[in-house]
Amino acid sequence: MPSKKPEIELVTQAGRTPVNLKQLATHLNLSPTTLSWVLNDSPSATSIPQQTKDRIHAAAREFNYRPNFLARSFRAQKTHTLGVIVPELSDGYSAMVLSGVEEALLEAGYFYFLASHRHRENLLDVYPQMFVDRRVEGIIAVDTNAELPIDLPVVSVSGRNPRGAANILLNHDHAASIALDHLIELGHTEIAFIKGQDFSSDTEVRWNAIWSAADQRGIRIRNELVSQLKGDIPSPELGFMATQEILAKSSDFTAIFAFNDISAIGAIKALEAAGLSVPDDVSVLGFDDVYAAAFHKPALTTIRQPLFEMGRLAAETLLNVVGRGIPAAEPKIHMVEPKLIVRDSTAPKPAQPR
Amino acid sequence: MPSKKPEIELVTQAGRTPVNLKQLATHLNLSPTTLSWVLNDSPSATSIPQQTKDRIHAAAREFNYRPNFLARSFRAQKTHTLGVIVPELSDGYSAMVLSGVEEALLEAGYFYFLASHRHRENLLDVYPQMFVDRRVEGIIAVDTNAELPIDLPVVSVSGRNPRGAANILLNHDHAASIALDHLIELGHTEIAFIKGQDFSSDTEVRWNAIWSAADQRGIRIRNELVSQLKGDIPSPELGFMATQEILAKSSDFTAIFAFNDISAIGAIKALEAAGLSVPDDVSVLGFDDVYAAAFHKPALTTIRQPLFEMGRLAAETLLNVVGRGIPAAEPKIHMVEPKLIVRDSTAPKPAQPR
DNA sequence: TCGTCTTAGTAAATCGATTAAGTAACAACT
DNA sequence: AGTTGTTACTTAATCGATTTACTAAGACGA
Numbered sequence: 128m129p130s131k132k133p134e135i136e137l138v139t140q141a142g143r144t145p146v147n148l149k150q151l152a153t154h155l156n157l158s159p160t161t162l163s164w165v166l167n168d169s170p171s172a173t174s175i176p177q178q179t180k181d182r183i184h185a186a187a188r189e190f191n192y193r194p195n196f197l198a199r200s201f202r203a204q205k206t207h208t209l210g211v212i213v214p215e216l217s218d219g220y221s222a223m224v225l226s227g228v229e230e231a232l233l234e235a236g237y238f239y240f241l242a243s244h245r246h247r248e249n250l251l252d253v254y255p256q257m258f259v260d261r262r263v264e265g266i267i268a269v270d271t272n273a274e275l276p277i278d279l280p281v282v283s284v285s286g287r288n289p290r291g292a293a294n295i296l297l298n299h300d301h302a303a304s305i306a307l308d309h310l311i312e313l314g315h316t317e318i319a320f321i322k323g324q325d326f327s328s329d330t331e332v333r334w335n336a337i338w339s340a341a342d343q344r345g346i347r348i349r350n351e352l353v354s355q356l357k358g359d360i361p362s363p364e365l366g367f368m369a370t371q372e373i374l375a376k377s378s379d380f381t382a383i384f385a386f387n388d389i390s391a392i393g394a395i396k397a398l399e400a401a402g403l404s405v406p407d408d409v410s411v412l413g414f415d416d417v418y419a420a421a422f423h424k425p426a427l428t429t430i431r432q433p434l435f436e437m438g439r440l441a442a443e444t445l446l447n448v449v450g451r452g453i454p455a456a457e458p459k460i461h462m463v464e465p466k467l468i469v470r471d472s473t474a475p476k477p478a479q480p481r
Numbered sequence: 482m483p484s485k486k487p488e489i490e491l492v493t494q495a496g497r498t499p500v501n502l503k504q505l506a507t508h509l510n511l512s513p514t515t516l517s518w519v520l521n522d523s524p525s526a527t528s529i530p531q532q533t534k535d536r537i538h539a540a541a542r543e544f545n546y547r548p549n550f551l552a553r554s555f556r557a558q559k560t561h562t563l564g565v566i567v568p569e570l571s572d573g574y575s576a577m578v579l580s581g582v583e584e585a586l587l588e589a590g591y592f593y594f595l596a597s598h599r600h601r602e603n604l605l606d607v608y609p610q611m612f613v614d615r616r617v618e619g620i621i622a623v624d625t626n627a628e629l630p631i632d633l634p635v636v637s638v639s640g641r642n643p644r645g646a647a648n649i650l651l652n653h654d655h656a657a658s659i660a661l662d663h664l665i666e667l668g669h670t671e672i673a674f675i676k677g678q679d680f681s682s683d684t685e686v687r688w689n690a691i692w693s694a695a696d697q698r699g700i701r702i703r704n705e706l707v708s709q710l711k712g713d714i715p716s717p718e719l720g721f722m723a724t725q726e727i728l729a730k731s732s733d734f735t736a737i738f739a740f741n742d743i744s745a746i747g748a749i750k751a752l753e754a755a756g757l758s759v760p761d762d763v764s765v766l767g768f769d770d771v772y773a774a775a776f777h778k779p780a781l782t783t784i785r786q787p788l789f790e791m792g793r794l795a796a797e798t799l800l801n802v803v804g805r806g807i808p809a810a811e812p813k814i815h816m817v818e819p820k821l822i823v824r825d826s827t828a829p830k831p832a833q834p835r
Numbered sequence: 836t837c838g839t840c841t842t843a844g845t846a847a848a849t850c851g852a853t854t855a856a857g858t859a860a861c862a863a864c865t
Numbered sequence: 866a867g868t869t870g871t872t873a874c875t876t877a878a879t880c881g882a883t884t885t886a887c888t889a890a891g892a893c894g895a
Contacts, residue, residue, distance in 0.1 A: 157801070197551070197554050222573075238594040238596075239594070241583070243580070422717050424779075
C-alpha cells in the first residue's frame, strides 16, 4: 500500500489565501511559537538548533509566507504608519516636502496617511482625530498650527508647535538678511512687502525677521508699502491684489519682497498691468523656490527653502522619536538654511525715478 | 458603614488608555456582544429594548468610547484604506488628481497610502507589494503601467490597465481634434509635435489620436517636425531639448503642440533662445493645464484635463467596486472630456514666412 | 544517584471587536 | 398541559501573530 498523502496540502503557488503561521507550523510539525521565534530572530530562538532554523526559513520561502500585517499591528498596537497633514496639495510647496518625507519613510518601511485641510476648521478637527483612531504612530504637520493630539509625537515643518517633539524651521533671520542684502546691493532702499496670511505659520516669524534685518541695515519699512495676502486659495491672484493695493497708495518703491513665489508671480502681473517693467522698473523677490519659479518669465529671483530636505528631516526626526517611544520633554528645533537664487526678476535700481 | 466604591473605576476624562468594549460592558453589567450589536446597529439588536440601547449609547458617549480600529480591521480583514501610486509628486499633475481622490475618500471614511515610484523599477515592484501586505482594499494607479496585484481591484487614471476594474481616460480623440482645430483656425498647417516619453501611458493613445485627427483634416505630420521627450525628470528642460532637436532639423513650422505644459514651457524657452517670438513667430500649445500654465509668460494656451474630477471619479469608482466586493469582469472605461483653454501662447500664423 | 542545567521545544493567554450558537424567562396558542 | 415563539440577553469561537509560562529529555557534576 502506497504511503497516504496528507489530506490538507499547502499550495506552493501564489494560492488564493496566503499561508499563515499555523498552517506553516503544521506543515513542519512544529508549533507556531517556534516559527515565530525563528522568523523574527527573537532572543528565545537561541535554543533552536540551526538545522531546524534552516528548515523553517526554507519552508517560509517555499510557501511565500508573509506575516499578516494586520494581526501584527493589532497585537503590537503599532501600525508603522504616520499621519501627514498639509494645508494644500496643489501649490507645489507641500508636494516638495512630501517627496522628502516619502523617501525617508520608504527606507524605514513606514507609510503615511495624507490629509489636506485647506484651512477648513472642521477638517482641522476631523483629520487629527482620524489619525488617532487609526493609531498612527506620529504626525507631521506642514505649515499647520492645529490643536494636535497631545499623546502623539508631532513634528512640525514651518510651524511652531510648542507641544510637539520637534520643529523644522527655516532660519528666517538669515533669509531676511540675504534677501535684503541682495536688494540693497542692487541699490534698492524703498522696498514694498507682501506679508503672508495670518494662518500661515511663517508669516509672523518671517515678518519679525524682516523687521529686524531692515532695522539693522537702516532700511525703513513704510506702512503704505506693506500689504497682506487675503484669502486661502493658492493662486497668484492674491499677490496681484496685494500689489494693486500697494500701488494705489504709493508708487514710490523700486522693489517688492513677496511672501512666496506664487504671490511674486501675481505681483509681477500687477506691476506689468500698471505699466511697470520687471525688473527694469521694479525688482521682485520671491520666496520658496517652488517648481514654477525657475520657469516663469522673468525667472524669479527667490529665497530657496530646502523643502525636500525639510520633509526628509521631519520624517527622520519623527521616526527617531517613535522608535524610542519617549516624546521629548521640550521640542527640539532644527534650523535649515535658506539660499538666495538669483534669476531675472531682480536688477539694479533704475537710474532715474519714475 | 458607607457603601464601598468599586475598585476599578472607569475614567471619564480623556484618560491614558481609551476605554474598550469589555470595560464598558462591565460597567453596564452587560456583555460586549450586546454593546457591539447596539453600537453597530446590527440586525441582531432588534430584540434589545430601547431603554437598554439608550443606556449603552449614553455610556459610550460619556466615556468617549471609540472602537479600536486595528481590532476591527484585523477581525474583518478590511482596512478602509486604498493605495495610490503616482510617478512623481512635484510636477503638479498628480497633486491635482490626488486632491480629487482625497475629497471622495474623506466622505467615505477612507484614507490612502501614497507612493511615488519615480519610474524606478524596484519601486514599481516594492510599493504594490507593500500595498498588498498592508491589505489595502484597492489601488489607484495614476499614469502608471505597472504589473499590479491581480487579486486587488485597480482603477487607473490615464493608463490602460487591461486587468483593472476601471480606467479613467481622457477623450484623446476629442483633445486632438480641438487642439488641431484651434491651430488650423489660426492658419497653422505646418505643425511640430513633441511626443511624450514611452513610459507615459498617455503617449501612445494621444499620438494615435493626433495622427487620425491630422489625417482627417488633411494635415501632414512630417517626421523632422516630431521629437520625443527624453528622461524622467519633471522639468521643462526636456521640452527645451526636444525643441532644439526639431529646430536643428527644420524651422519650417509655425506651431508646436507639446505633450504637456511643462514641456511647452521648455519649448517656448528654446524658441526664444533661437530668436523666435511666441506667439508672434511660433504658436505653442500645451496640455494638462497644470497650475503653472496660467501664470507663465506668455500664459499657455492649453488643453485642460479635468484632473481633479479624474481623481474624484477614480476614487468613487474604486470605492464602488470595493464596496460590492466583486471585481468587474471587464474593465469599465470612464471617458472625461478635455477643454481648450485659450491664452496667450497661440496666435494667427504670421503673414510672411521667416 | 540525585539534583541542576541546558536544549528543544509546546500550551495557552493575549490584543479588541464581531458573530454564530446558545439559554433562561415568560407569553401565547392549541 | 405541552408546545412553540418571542424577548433579552450570554458564552465561546474567531481573526493571526506574539509572548509568557511551562515541560520533557538528555547531559553533567557532586
